[in-house]
Amino acid sequence: MDVAIKDAMEDLAEKRMNEMRVQQQRQQRAPSSARVRDGSSLPPLPSSDIDYDGTNGAPQVLADIPDLVREVQSRIYRARPFGLDNTINLRELNPGDMDKLVSVKGLVIRTTPVIPDMKDAFFRCS
Numbered sequence: 001m002d003v004a005i006k007d008a009m010e011d012l013a014e015k016r017m018n019e020m021r022v023q024q025q026r027q028q029r030a031p032s033s034a035r036v037r038d039g040s041s042l043p044p045l046p047s048s049d050i051d052y053d054g055t056n057g058a059p060q061v062l063a064d065i066p067d068l069v070r071e072v073q074s075r076i077y078r079a080r081p082f083g084l085d086n087t088i089n090l091r092e093l094n095p096g097d098m099d100k101l102v103s104v105k106g107l108v109i110r111t112t113p114v115i116p117d118m119k120d121a122f123f124r125c126s
Contacts, residue, residue, distance in 0.1 A: 001079035009077065013068035020065050 087105035088097075 001081075002077055005077045005079055006072070009072045010069055013072045017065060017068050024065065 081101055084101070084103040087103045090104050090106050093102070093104070
């Protein structure tokens with residue numbers, strides 16, 4: 001359960017980072033459209049107060065987005081189930097208990113090793 005929680009958190013962090021990137025791109029495009037509407041025929045000039053990365057003259061926008069995925073990967077997530085003090089007998093399990101975490105009351109009498117799945121099989125009809 002711990003691994004499933006961490007995977008879900010990583011997915012949520014990736015989605016949130018993508019949303020933040022899209023939002024920043026929209027905000028970056030908004031001022032350029034305002035320049036076009038002001039009626040000036042001159043091309044927009046870069047301002048001296050904007051930080052540029054120096055590669056292609058575009059402002060460095062994605063530096064403000066925190067790396068949420070790395071933050072999630074650095075944390076430890078542990079599942080702590082609660083409400084399992086309500087136990088039921090093994091014979092009282094119902095189909096309604098499928099896909100639920102239930103606490104079963106009973107006594108282990110004997111155990112067997114795990115039987116591996118069949119890899120190769122040959123059947124011949126008599």
